[in-house]
Amino acid sequence: MSMSENDFELLESYLDDELTSIEMGDLRRRLADEPELESLLSELRISREARADVWTSFEPGDKSVDLLVRNVRREVNRSLLTQRYTRGVRIFGSVAACIAMGFAGGYLMRGTPAASPVVPVADNRSDTSLATNDTSDQPPGNIVWNTNTAPSAGRDPNGYLVSFTDIQGNLIGSQRFKTLNEAREFMRDFQLRQQQQKQLQNNGVKMVADQF
Amino acid sequence: MSDIGKPPNPRTHDPTVELFEKAVAAHSRRLLAIARAIVGYRASPEDVVQQAVMNLFQHRARYDWREPGGLLKRAVVNEALRLLRPPKMSMVSDDHPDEMDTPISGMIENETTKTVRDAIAKLPDHFRAALVLCEYENLSYQQIAESLNASVPQVKTWIHRARRQLEGTLKGYVEGRRKSGGSA
Numbered sequence: 001m002s003m004s005e006n007d008f009e010l011l012e013s014y015l016d017d018e019l020t021s022i023e024m025g026d027l028r029r030r031l032a033d034e035p036e037l038e039s040l041l042s043e044l045r046i047s048r049e050a051r052a053d054v055w056t057s058f059e060p061g062d063k064s065v066d067l068l069v070r071n072v073r074r075e076v077n078r079s080l081l082t083q084r085y086t087r088g089v090r091i092f093g094s095v096a097a098c099i100a101m102g103f104a105g106g107y108l109m110r111g112t113p114a115a116s117p118v119v120p121v122a123d124n125r126s127d128t129s130l131a132t133n134d135t136s137d138q139p140p141g142n143i144v145w146n147t148n149t150a151p152s153a154g155r156d157p158n159g160y161l162v163s164f165t166d167i168q169g170n171l172i173g174s175q176r177f178k179t180l181n182e183a184r185e186f187m188r189d190f191q192l193r194q195q196q197q198k199q200l201q202n203n204g205v206k207m208v209a210d211q212f
Numbered sequence: 213m214s215d216i217g218k219p220p221n222p223r224t225h226d227p228t229v230e231l232f233e234k235a236v237a238a239h240s241r242r243l244l245a246i247a248r249a250i251v252g253y254r255a256s257p258e259d260v261v262q263q264a265v266m267n268l269f270q271h272r273a274r275y276d277w278r279e280p281g282g283l284l285k286r287a288v289v290n291e292a293l294r295l296l297r298p299p300k301m302s303m304v305s306d307d308h309p310d311e312m313d314t315p316i317s318g319m320i321e322n323e324t325t326k327t328v329r330d331a332i333a334k335l336p337d338h339f340r341a342a343l344v345l346c347e348y349e350n351l352s353y354q355q356i357a358e359s360l361n362a363s364v365p366q367v368k369t370w371i372h373r374a375r376r377q378l379e380g381t382l383k384g385y386v387e388g389r390r391k392s393g394g395s396a
Contacts, residue, residue: 009372016346016371018353046386047379048347054328055348058245060257068240068258073233075266080229 003040011041015048162186231277236265239281242349243288249344250292252333264291285349286359289341293360296337324385331381338362339374346371 013019014027031038160183163174177183240261247257247264264287268275275283332340338360345356357367 005372008376009368012372012375013368016353043386043390044375046389047375047382050324050328050382050385051332051343051347051378053325054332055245055249055344057325057329058248058348059241060244060248064244064258065240068244068261069233069237071258071262072236072240072265075262076229076233076269079266079269080226 003036007037007040008044011037011044014041015044226272228272228277231280232265232269232272235277235280235284239284243284245348246285246344247288247292249332249348250289250337250341251295255292255295260292260295261288264288267291282355282359285345285351289345289359293337293341324382327381328378331378335374335377339370339377342367342370343374 010019010023010027014024019027031041159176159178160180161174161176162183164172166172175186177186243261243264244257247260251257251260265284268283268287332343335343341360342356345351345359346353351359353364353367353371356362356371357364360367362370
């Protein structure tokens with residue numbers, strides 16, 4: 001009587017200690033009654049023993065084991081050093097990135113200069129006595145200079161105040177003169193400078209230094 | 213000598229490093245045997261084990277290193293099977309240094325053992341891995357299934373088929389043993 005595949009599997013499971021107690025009891029009864037099954041079991045046992053010798057032959061000697069342990073230890077050391085180095089580089093990179101972002105943010109959010117070197121425009125809104133006759137050819141600019149006769153010369157010992165304001169009317173500077181003539185002379189000089197700068201700008205030349 | 217100024221030892225900051233190294237030292241012999249049984253001479257078992265354990269080391273914080281046996285075996289089996297996936301590794305030379313370093317070195321290898329080794333090497337990779345874990349490591353079908361990411365019935369089938377394929381190789385040996393009354 002030939003054994004079925006199920007019998008093989010059953011006996012293998014028995015040898016692998018994978019049967020439940022009920023299955024084990026059934027198998028023992030069958031083994032007692034069926035000598036062929038008993039014979040097959042002993043064959044499987046012998047095969048298993050032969051294979052056990054093979055598995056043992058795969059085991060390495062002490063030399064190989066020591067070599068492996070040494071190699072793993074060396075790799076562990078290398079890995080730990082690499083991790084430390086990588087962590088350092090990461091921290092340094094983070095700090096550098098923060099600094100760079102700070103600079104970039106500052107650059108992007110920078111405002112326009114408070115006082116632009118654009119040619120000022122004469123604007124005598126409050127004091128006609130200081131107004132120039134010709135303002136039509138004044139170049140447009142951010143800065144308007146405004147002359148005010150603060151207190152009149154006769155009543156104010158501080159003299160005449162010439163103030164510079166930008167287009168929005170914000171005060172950006174002032175100059176006080178003792179006499180009205182000095183104030184006018186200053187304004188004339190300024191107008192002369194305006195004209196010079198306008199000429200230079202129109203010719204595409206940048207003025208480095210100049211004198212009134 | 214003072215330790216001031218010396219860089220801190222990274223091992224002292226990570227207790228798992230010591231546990232890991234102890235685990236490798238304790239299990240390396242069996243891990244090498246498993247690797248050898250699975251990859252045969254198609255790859256170096258030392259490389260397989262080293263790669264497997266270093267993969268674990270990279271993620272050592274995830275694992276419990278107090279009971280590392282199953283973890284290490286699983287890693288080695290999977291690494292061995294990964295290496296055997298196509299394209300196949302080229303054969304390593306027959307005069308592999310480890311060959312003469314086995315416990316049977318100096319003896320003429322039993323003919324049956326050699327024949328069975330060759331027959332085992334011809335088994336499909338998963339059959340071989342399941343059989344090694346079952347018969348060499350004495351793992352249960354459930355544990356083997358977990359190691360190989362398979363179901364228990366699948367593992368049973370693999371082991372059964374592997375044994376049936378080896379049966380022919382061992383037929384003469386078994387009959388000889390039975391005649392000589394060698395069976396238990």
